[in-house]
Each structure stands twice: as structure tokens, then as C-alpha cells.
Amino acid sequence: MGSTCPSSMCLPSRMGWPSACPFRDVTGHVRRVQEGIDSLREVLAFAFEASLMMGQAQQSAIARKLAAWAAILAVPRRSPASTG
Secondary structure, eight states: OOOSSOGGGOBOOSSSSOOBOTTTTHHHHHHHHHHHHHHHHHHHHHHHHHHHHHHHHHHHHHHHHHHHHHHHHHSOOOOGGGGO
16 A cells, blocks of 8 residues: 655654654554455455346246246147047
8 A cells, every 4th residue: 555644744753753644553544444345345246246146046947947838838739629
């Protein structure tokens, strides 16, 4: 992610310590939030993919039933008059 504090925002040190940047402690929080968002994005993608797979499974089950009915209806039936 890099530095979140430009050098112009860093404050001069009063006690001889390195300059204190007011945004330096925010970096860890930002990284943690970003990791949480990334993990939620992966969970959402997985849920969406699972939903699509369930829809495809339903469609294939319906297609099998329709194909079975089409096969039953496609068989020519004999009328009782023609069996003589």
C-alpha cells in the first residue's frame, strides 16, 4: 500500500524523535479493512457461483423431464381401428 503520509503532513519532533505522522497508525487499520473487504468479495463471488450452479442443476432436471415427455409423446400410438 505504501506510505499514507506525505512528507509535508508529518509533524516536526518536539523531543528529538523521528517526526510523527498523524496518519501512520491508520495504515494498519486500512490494511485490515482492505483484507476484510477482499475476503467478503471472495465469499460473495463463491455465493454467486453456487447460486448459478444450483440454477443450472434445476434447468438440467427440467430439461430431462421435458425430454422424457417428448420421447413418450413421439412414440406413435396405434388406434384400435388399425389393429384389426
